[in-house]
Amino acid sequence: MRTDPTVQHLRIGQDLLRGRRARRKFAAAVILALVATAAGLAAPLLVKEVISSYSRGGSITAPAVLVGGAALGSTAGSAASGYLLARLGEDMLFRIRQRVMAHALRLPVSTVRSLGTGDLVARITSDAMLLRAVVDTGVVQLPLAALTVAFTLLVMATLDWILVLVTAGSFVVAGIAVAFVLKGVRRSTADQQEAVGVLAQQFTAHLSALTTIKAHRSEQHAADRLGDEAAAVQATSLRAARLESLIAPVMGLGQQVALVSVITSGGFRLAGTQLTTPDFAAFLLYLLQLVQPALVIATGMGRLQAGLAARARLNDVLALPQEGDGAVTAAAVQRQDEAAIVFDKVAFAYAGEPVLHHLSFTVPRTGLTALVGPSGAGKSTSLALIVRFMHPTEGTIRVLGRDVREWTLDELRHRIAYVDQQFGLLEGTVRHNLQLGRHQPFDDSSLTAVLETVGLLEDIQALPHGLETVLGRDNDLSGGQRQRMALARALLSDAEIILFDEPTSQLDSINEKRLRAVMDRLAADRTVVIVAHRLSTVQHAHHIVMIADGTATASGTHRELLDRSPLYRELVASQALASG
Template identity: 50%
Template sequence: MTLLPTARPHRAQARPSPAPATPPGPWIGRDLLRGSRALLALAAAVSLASAAASLAGPWLAMDVTSALTRRESITGPAVGMSVAVLGAAALQALCGWLLATVGERTVLRLRHRSVDHLLRLPLRTVREEGVGSLTAKVTSDAALLRTVVETGLVHLPVAVIATAATLTAMAVIDPVLTLVAAGSFGLAGACLALMTARMKHLAGAQQRAVGRLAQGLTAHLTALVTVKACRHEAAAGRSLGRAAADVRSASLPVSRLHCLIGPVVSLGQQAAVLAVALAAGPRIARGELSLSAFSGFFLYLLHLSSPIAVAAVGIGHLQTGLAARGRFQRLFALPAERDAPRLPPAARPPRPVAAVAFEDVSFTHAGNGPVLDRVSFRAPAIGLTALVGPSGAGKSTVLALINRLVEPDRGEIRVLGRPAADWPLDELRTRTTYLDQQSTLVEGTVRQNLRLGLMRPVGDEELMEALEAVGLRETVRSLPRSLDTPLGRALDLSGGQRQRLAVARVLLTDSEIVLLDEPNSQLDSASERLVTRAVEQLAATRCVIVASHRLSAVRDARHVILLDGDGTVVTGGHEHLLATSGSYRALIAGGAATRR
């Protein structure tokens, strides 16, 4: 029975092209509403109809009062007023239902695009921004942006129109009392304007504080084993507590301003009611103002506070949503990984003698000194190449550069005879397989982890053969659901088992270049022999580059690349380097090549 696959014909053309990078901020608005504009327009129309029905109520109330004073039947006006009130409530509910549908569609579309863009950001950018902070944008900021749609496009415009219509109706009834009411509301309006102007700045500070808390919590939960082992819970709790206190300090002014809007509007209304009552009394007594007109005007005055409050609260919510929109614009302005145009199959070069070639390549981590300085070497197209060197020499960086997980500062890297920068990322990462030092698995089933990145169907028998090659067949069979057992939460594998499962995933690939970073660092001797044999069989048909501190990987390698701490690169076979390189002899004498 064959345990490992030989190199299969390359089928990169079956892999779909990567989705285009999400454009920066301007699409937030038009594109987010694509497919929902008709529904949004209907919601706006329903909201206007609800406002119109509400405005009809006081006018019909005047007819009721007039009929009472004339001792006429009030059935018609009363029925009309009841229909207007009930219709306004029903239309308002319908508007809320429509807006909820549009809002959730918008948030879903925004989250889809955000996740797509985040997954295409360079590793350096993600680390600089912070995983927790980026997560907060997808979760809380996306929900805040919903208010831009609901409030900015419907509630606020309708509230302004309703306010203007109410004032117009009041002016038709009595212009003098309208001026008195507007003047009484003036001071409250000035206060509301100052409050809403302040909210945008405060909302931005609030979300930045939330992002810092999310980042800190994510970092501590990711390192929870270390936190517990080092008895760091109390200190971590204090650190996160300070971050939570910062959120509280940033949130409190926003909450206080929102709480003040209602009382300020109510105060303006009370002042207007008092002023109108004082001004209307003598006029009613002199017969200049009828009782029915005053009752209608008074009802409109009471109604006026509703659209004003909606407008004031809406402006505050809109400021918060616009602050979130600004953060999304900055997020989408972060450049995604640079890609190259896909060439037709005929333009692909033949398989070269060297699978990987570095020419004067330099790389520097942000904020640190150079990791690689004008490094040059070649790795053959077939066979095992060992990448060794002292800690910090740049072994893992070399592997990441080949797969374009990071980009060099200078120099050229050629992969399969073609500059790495000219490869479409999707195609490059199809033709190369990279296993990081942590042997990272995704949160999913055993089957999903084994099939990760494969574009061809893989049956259970082939999956089990790969597991057998690394000594995991019986382990997986003993799991509650075998290949369909979820990993990553309550049930997980040990560190060594996770590492072997990741190696089994590599065995299933068709890639012409396999990059392994410390694939046996957590293995016992028996498991290491299985993995070493599997890697040797892979290397019989393709290029395998292993960064390892184990002497076994070095001795079995056809080619060795030594990255010295001073930037020197020495290449050759194991025996040749033992005879010619003092640094290599010292590394071997120290107990094999060390970790990064």
Template identity: 40%
Template sequence: MTTAAARGPEPGVVDPDPVASAPGAPVRGAGPARPAGLAALLPYLRAHRGTLAVVGALSLAGAGASLAQPLLTRAVLDGLTTDRPVTGLVSVLVALVVLGAALGGLRDYLLQRTAEGVVLGTRRRLAAHLLRLPVAEYDRRRTGDLLSRVGADTTLLRAVVTSGLFETVTGAVMVVGAATAMALLDPVLFGVTLLGVAAGVGFAVTVARRVRRLSRAAQERVGEMTSAVERSISGARTIRAARAEHREAAVVSASAESAYAAGLRVARVQAVVGPVSAVTIQGAFLLVLGLGGARVAAGAISVGDLVAFVMFLFFLVLPLGQAVHAYTQLQTGLGALQRIEEVLDVPVEGADDRATGPAAALPPAGRPARIEFDRVGFGYPGGPPVLHEVSFTVPAGTRTALVGPSGAGKSTLLALVERFYEVTAGAVRLDGVDLRDLPREALRARLGYVEQEAPVLAGTLRENLLIGAPEATDAALLTALDQVNLGHLVERTADGLDVQVGEGGVLLSGGERQRLAIARALLAGPPVLLLDEPTSNLDARNEAALRRAIDAVAVRRTLVIVAHRLATVVDADQIVVLDGGRVVAVGSHHELTATSPLYRELAAHQLLVS
């Protein structure tokens, strides 16, 4: 199958990670987030350089057409005062006005299309990066803040391309052209005008420089607000049952007020730029009209020169005001870009791997594998140690149960096999090969994993089943459902396998969600199956059906099962008892009831021994 990565980026969409893939690119995540500058925009614009070259040519042509209009206007006025024919000049002037408008419209359309392409490419790149972050990053960061970076922050890049970057460049071309023409028309009048304009623009730019820092702070507050909303919506049933709607609304309201206050700080700074620009424009016009009128009366310049100078002044101060506003927008966008780059700077899962061996080192896909835990130690980032010197072996093709009190480290062991986290001491091996020496993708292709929470994705029953086996037939899907006693789901409505399961599987019961997750794992047919509390939400009837399904697949697989209900694992080939992150006993059910006080206590509480 040809992957998107092998095909390369789609036309018009930025490469998924142009910086990281560039020769000699710096290693991401090597330090704190750096302030994003104009150079940071270049990778986002690289895929659109052809269109941007056309936009640049259109901008120059439009600027030329605009700058020629004052000179033609002067020629028309001079012709009228000397009774020379001006019909041709008027026609050319009208044509230039129409041409300038047409070029401007085409340029704006191309810019908007490019801006949308930049936003699309950035969102795709950011989403792909987020899905490859280490699991520890999901534990550390708030989901709503990550969503804000994909949504609100990327949207601000649109203004960077349209009203930010190119309005600044186009405005600079117009300003240089108009200033040159004004200096040639009347150096004295231009010098006086330049002093007033420069003072106003300098002040506006100084004020605008604060916008980036304030805008970043405002986006941080928006991310916090999004996190608060996401938490409230995801826990809506719990909140409603606890009659905590008003308290949660107050939390969201407080975060919204914080975002509002941060937005006001940005607005106050931006609001200063507009009046300063307006005063600059109006003051410049009044100065030119007053001083220019005096120079016309003195005979230093003609009326046509003054009119042309005023038109050039218009082409100077208006683009200059737009450029100052665009500069402010650019600072806002660069603040958002810094937040985007901050996430992209986080190394993806596996970036810090030691040199991995070939996938051929793994056992064949259809053969059960042996799992060894060799003096494994582990602690979650920022937390105390969870596992201490854990050693035991899961023979190939056998069923091993992990039991013990809550917090003993059972689920953590499964996470280490999946390489969601790396051991901090010792090693986990698959058929004698250290997992850290194996490619993650090839490793996980041989593992089936069912989490304790058994998450179900929003969508249809079919879509959930196909996550791990995208090529499976409908017949295989129905067989997997029957194995876990879920065949009735396709009979509820005429939609069959296309029946909706709701957000997070809300339209299914807890037991159905758990069995669906198990069916999903079974469908992929992995030689190693990791089950974390597979029967915690099942009634006796469905638990028995699931046990029969597990018995059927256990013949061809290595199974590791975390269980609190010992009745489901009493027939396991071996039971590993953990307590406080240590292995305290290993054996069969009968052996442990005789030799392990902790296991006997657990079994007695569940009425398995007298």
């Protein structure tokens, strides 16, 4: 897939510390974590003080209170620091999700189709969660744990440097083994997340086709197919889990070896009086304390690898080029007297498969123009090219006197109302659906008038909350109602060109008649292009273009085409309209 080299990739540091408040929170988290670490580090030395004071016969109250204070400070500091980091992590995740979703919505339709909606959803849910773990462990805990280990070893060295060498040696061997494991963790997490994306994509696709699956009693077959994808996720997850499960035991082994070696050699040094009992007790406490940060480093590195693999998947989305205004030039000439739409020898292919071949036709500025022709001829593709969902591979398309590539997307799509075959509704209120793409709200009387015009007012008033009813889950509309909603939306727009792709396919004859009246009214002063199979909808059009196999074979009025085009006559005959 093509990527955009100029894209701003996700950088955890920058994304985490965006804004002064975030930086202040981060500083507080670091200070609290440092206080907690320092208090934790001081505790064994204070314990040593308690033992020394006791053996000297002195009071142990003050050092004992300090031990308690250090333990409390360490716990409270690390809890507060953890919470602040969690907040920062959530803030970062919120921004990243917003950014990736906004980017995905601006991708070309073909890119989103090829990526898959389910896979995209997996990226902003599951991958983003993995990235969040990087903040918990990678940003503060990991460096702090490394600092703790270094300081602890330093303090231990003041107690007995030979025992420190024994300790460090054991942990270094364990660390080398863990580093090998971590390498595999990143690779297997990337595989695992990819498999999760495929599963999410497949599940989404199956749910979209749920009624078809049920009608064919194919639930079990579908479940088996999804089961295969789930098994692929399981296999990759197990590979990652196998590797991750090695980390803690390897570090544990390092600690065991260190403990045995330190106790053995410490015993000798104790007997040889090179080491005192309080020093040895403090040394052992430090050794036990060392395990926790060492484990944090090892498991944290594992999570860091997983998070980096997830970040790569989010960056892959951000690197995809959005729909752009690449060819727009200020000097673009707009010919005011030209037809509304001109196709000039346009060719187009889906993934290398040619669909349109030297397609040429014009659409006048006002009046109703119909594109007719056999299924698969390329009619819907032509409409999609006009709104620039895709680009022709050859030839040019001119809209309102200007090459379609020379319009900015905003300007172009503001001038065109496009009603596609899906009659898509957003999950939102009726009002929100009608308002789509408009910044100024319509008043209720305008909405009511338009709903009345398309014959939908009664249906909407019958909904539980009228215009405020949320459409989607429990309050869905019928196919015909959706079609009329899409029509109402087009009527509310002040677009100069209106494109309808099969607007009557789900309408009864009363509503089809109503739609024809609406289209005629629109066509009086705007450009209306309609793709229709039912010739009854379009036989009265001012201009009909016959498209077959990606080429315009004839154009004219219904009567002219009846005379000129054998294919048109055939279409008409098949729909018994010859008398029209």
